Amino acid sequence: MRILSIQSSVAYGHVGNGAAVFPLQRLGHDVWAVNTVHFSNHTGYHGWRGPLLDPADVADVITGIAELGVLPTCDAVLSGYLGAEAVGEVVLDAAARVREANPAVVYCCDPVLGDVGPGFFVRPGIPEFMRDRVVPAADVVTPNQFELEFLTARSVTSPTGLLTAVDALRDRGPRTVLVTSVRTDQTPAEDIEMVAADADGAWSVRTPLLPISVDGAGDLTAALFLAHSLTDGTRVALERTAAGVFAVLRATHETGRREIALVAAQEELVAPRKRFETTRLRCAPPAPLQ
Secondary structure, X not given: OEEEEEEEEEOOOOOOHHHHHHHHHHOOOEEEEEEEEEEOOOOOOOOOOOOEOOHHHHHHHHHHHHHOOOHHHOOEEEEOOOOOHHHHHHHHHHHXXXXXXXXXXXXXXXXXXXXXXXXXXXXXXXXXXXXXXXXXXXXXXXXXXXXXXXXXXXXXXXXXXXXXXXXHHHOXXXXXXXXXXXXXOOOOOOEEEEEEEEOOEEEEEEEEOOOOOOEOHHHHHHHHHHHHHHHHOHHHHHHHHHHHHHHHHHHHHHHOOOEOOOOOOHHHHHOOOOOOOOEEEEOOXXXXXX
């Protein structure tokens, strides 16, 4: 598969394209990486250096790719953190250009906005832009639970409430939704969940909750889920994504470092030692919300 990935880039560590490109390549995919920033390191550190690339320059890179005549061969577009609305416009235009060249393309958006605890960590206006413009244009979206609640204006405390919010998000355009970092009143204290849903149903998978929090894990998750869903369908993609992410986070915890251990766990991205079974939450597709 050929994947156009429009994300941030760092020299040290693994976030954005630094968390997505290597795993996708390790799974055998050809990645066209377009960078929106080029920082020394991710912003979770006390300081960083490097440029936020001009949206016109990002668009120019994409135009250069288009001029090679290869857009009809592109199977998927992947986007993540948006530093500015103008970059979001470039991403939307790129997805539209690829879709015009190949109507079968899949656009996967990781709507990076914030998380439980820190709240929003994007500039004002980005959450609404993501909700109103980007998410409706995507085929696949991968919010965490905090982001799902914002995007749907629904509080999630139970599995039923979670599915209601997922249905509301799917009614806005995306056909497949993956929700990460799920904790409901039915989630054991020692576990964390991912839930995926499409027109064929909804599934949940639980993995042990590791005592770490690292940047780039969401970028990795979105990349793996997109890759696996292109070849395996939603349920199997959920299982394989959970296994791959858990393997990387377990290796990261063992190293004691704050950067995800992609190289150390690279074999498990392809063939994880530990697998996790999905639980079907719903069989029949839901009726459209009123």
